[in-house]
Amino acid sequence: MFERISPVTTAAGVKEVLRRRWRPVERFIEGWIFLAGILTIVILLGIIALLLKEGLPIFLYTPPWEFFFGSRWYPVSEPPTFGIMPFFVATIWVTLVATAISVPVGVACAAYLAEVAPAKVRETVKPIVEILAGIPSVVMGFIGLMLLSPLVQSIFNLNTGLSGLTAGIMLSLMSLPIIISVSEDALRAVPDDFRQAAYALGATRWETIWHVSIPGALSGITAAIMLGVGRAIGETMTVLMVAGGALAVPVVPTEPMMPMTAAIASGIGNAVRGGLQYQALFAIGLVLFVITLTVNLVADRVLERQKRKFAR
Amino acid sequence: MKMNSVLLNEKTVIQSQTKLKTEAVSLYYGSFQALRNISLEIPEHAITAIIGPSGCGKSSFLRLFNRMNDLITGVRVEGLVELDDIPIYDKAIDVVELRKRVGMVFQKPNPFPMSVFENVAFGPRRHGKHNLGELEDIVEKSLRQAALWDEVKDKIGQSALALSGGQQQRLCIARVLAVEPEVILMDEPCSALDPVATLKIEDLMRSLAQEYSIVIVTHNMQQAARVSDMAAFLMMEDDRAGVLVEYGTTSEIFTNPKDKRTEDYITGRFG
Amino acid sequence: MMTRGLLKRQLSQRTAFSLLIIATIIVIVPVLVIVLEIIANGASAISWDFLTHAPSQAGKAGGILPAIVGTFYLMLGTIVFALPLGVMAGIYLTEYAKDNWFTRSVNLAIVNLAGVPSIVYGLFGLGVFVLLFHFGMSLLSASLTLACQALAMTVTTSREAILSVPREYREGSLAIGATKWQTIRHLVLPQALPGIITGAVLAMSRAAGETAPILVVGAAFLLPGLPQSPFDQFMALPYHLYTVAAHVPGMPKSTIWGVALVLLVVVLSFNIIATIIRLKVRQRRLNA
Secondary structure, rough: EOOOOOOOOOOHHHHHHOOOOHHHHHHHHHHHHHHHHHHHHHHHHHHHHHHHHOOHHHHHHHHHHHHOOOEEOOOOOOEEOOOOOOHHHHHHHHHHHHHHHHHHHHHHHHHHHHHHHHHHHHHHHHHHHHHHHHHHHHHHHHHHHHHHHHHHHHOOOOOOOOOHHHHHHHHHHHHHHHHHHHHHHHHHOHHHHHHHHHHHHHOOOHHHHHHHHHHHHHHHHHHHHHHHHHHHHHHHHHHHHEOOOOOOOOOOOOOOOHOOOOOOOHHOOOOOOOOHHHHHHHHHHHHHHHHHHHHHHHHHHHOOOOHHHHHO | OOOHHHHOOHHHOOEEEEEEEEEEEEEEEOOOEEEEEEEEEEEEOOOOEEEEEOOOOHHHHOOOOHHHHHHHHOOEEEEEOOOOOEEEEOEOOOOOHHHHHHHEEEOOOOOOOHHHHHHHHHHHOOOOOHHHHHHHHHHHHHHEEEEEHHHHOOOOOEEHHHHOHHHHHHHHHHHHHOOOOOOOEEEEOOOOHHHHHHHHHHHHHHHHOOEEEEEEOOOOOOHHHHHHHHEEEEEEEOOOOEEEEEEEEHHHHHOOOOOOHHHHHHHOOOO | OOOOHHHHHHHHHHHHHHHHHHHHHHHHHHHHHHHHHHHHHHHHHHHHHHHHOOOEEOOEOOOOOOOOOOOHHHHHHHHHHHHHHHHHHHHHHHHHHOOOOHHOOOHHHHHHHHOOOOHHHHHHHHHHHHOOOOOOOOOOHHHHHHHHHHHHHHHHHHHHHHOOOOHHHHHHHOOOOOHHHHHHHHHHHHHHHHHHHHHHHHHHHHHHHHHHHHHHOOOOOOOOOOOOOOOOOOOOOOHHHHHHHHOOOOOOOHHHHHHHEEEEEEEHHHHHHHHHHHHHHHHHHHHH
């Protein structure tokens, strides 16, 4: 259509300028970026591999049935026995206590912040919750030791205030921030249209919260609870300092007990590297890893679904 | 429609060289065909307008020339696209170098969150120019070419985000000019601007056409008639693929269209 | 006109709201009690000597300088490893990763890593850094262990910060012939920097408070001097607190509270710094 006079420089010359450049600096940096991306997978696989390598051998010595359901943990007796029931039941007790407190309180607080509280109150409370989230677990354990344990001891007339109940109460404080924050997000994600519709039908604010907001945010609240449970199961220092450390299978929460995390922490210092106790502790680590992994994965899946539910 | 007297006359346009060419080009986003079998040649040192109703693929077509479509996953181009007789979808082509030669101005002005100076100097810096004196010269030259220098010369160190919409768009044009392109692609450059700013940019386009080749996508027919030398009318067929209905000089398209669909669009019967 | 039914419903609402408020109070009161008790009981132990001298008499007297120094070394070591890798992984996920199984695995790995209990990270650090790599019970092993734990957080915050940079900036840069990495380095990263730094500061705050991993990897209780190299042993505030609170008989109470106070101050001040940065960013974005 237009005259096609060849350009002043030859076609080959111009082509040369447009030829693909090898940019070594770019490639180098992009290589590192890619490696960094892989790193997360490498670390996760590394954790799994290590736990398996160091922990599985114990099952050559103690059959799995005895390990998981035996209640005698005597690593230094002759012959040593490794049954983790005391630890497993202890974890269940402290988690139960923690959940029983943190779920109703946390969800109620979240409902208050998301649906009822005036902005000024919200702006004051949220930083306080963040401070709670920032308190290190060792400090929580310390407070439990100094303040809560004597209280529990006197109220329940116990020999010692170091018990699953004390630990559970301190754990509930640690689970609260995540339950509150995720539940609050879930409630705020419920579109306002639903609430408006309820008001238009004559519902009170509370009725709207109870019948519209909370059901709408239910999957997010469920995820919040799961994350809180995961936190309680995986917490070490608080239970190490406050749960009591007794080796019997606990029957009531007011007994002193030793959850799985504390068992590992207290035993690992003395265990001979590569010895049976060492292997057994790594095996407990493996159990812990699997449990918390499952809980967190399910919670994440639920959260994704909640996000998609109201995505606009 | 009155044709602007500054436009090249038809004889001059036909004597131009081809700058960009497409031959039987089709564009797919995954399995969806966005463009079908488009062939045309775009002249050098002129303004070519791509017009047509919304959604017919004008922007997608424009982005063929600087391969910005590559950024979308699943995109596929069939056919030939050439810059100065060089096929730009060839594996041996450096896309980054291509985009230096074929610059783009976007619909919504997108100045970087930096000072006016830094915005214009961004391109040259990336291409290796770091001498401050040289950069200052380039920045001033580009801003003058973009008819913005007088308005910003006293606030060249201030944030570009503080400029008005029209000024921001001229800044984006200056930013493109600073890397010394050969072609400037403009994707509805005035649609986010007020009429006064629009006219300023149209004047700017005409002065730039003497040195650069300009391809502009616009849904504003009056603008196309005012500003362009050549016009390509694209339309969506029933399967939503865009096709080239008619291509010719602007005066031909607007006063004597050959295809009925072109005539219908020009006279406002649809679109 | 108030019907009986409406009155009853309003009463329920009032009751319900009271319960909600009570719940909130139940959340707030312990926080205030904890912070105030620590300040009240620990303030008396704080003195210039306490903060600048080493412990004596098995920790019952003297100061906690080595623990403070050790904690700062740990924070530094954690961020030196976790931040660059976290930012690069964040860049990978936002700018380079395609939507395929590999990317999904990386994202999955990050979620998993965030949920691993800290004691398990301790075991990992013991097995890999202390034993396998022969770094021993050192600052290096502990920093690497804490860095692994921090990685999930630095990747996530970096990713969010980078995603928040508008797409138009990238398009504008690529369209004038800048390369992808140039666009990231000169446009995207500077914009994302405040968010990235917030994440880094939070990670440091967390590292300061972590006890379980360093307990396993081998923090020390009483050392004669400060660590001179990454391969040296170290003291740290959280471990010091744990030991003096639970394992040293005859420890003066105020000293223990003092340690808790110092630790709390360190952790909370980093949290506050992070919050300030976050607020400044939000302010800047609103002004633009």
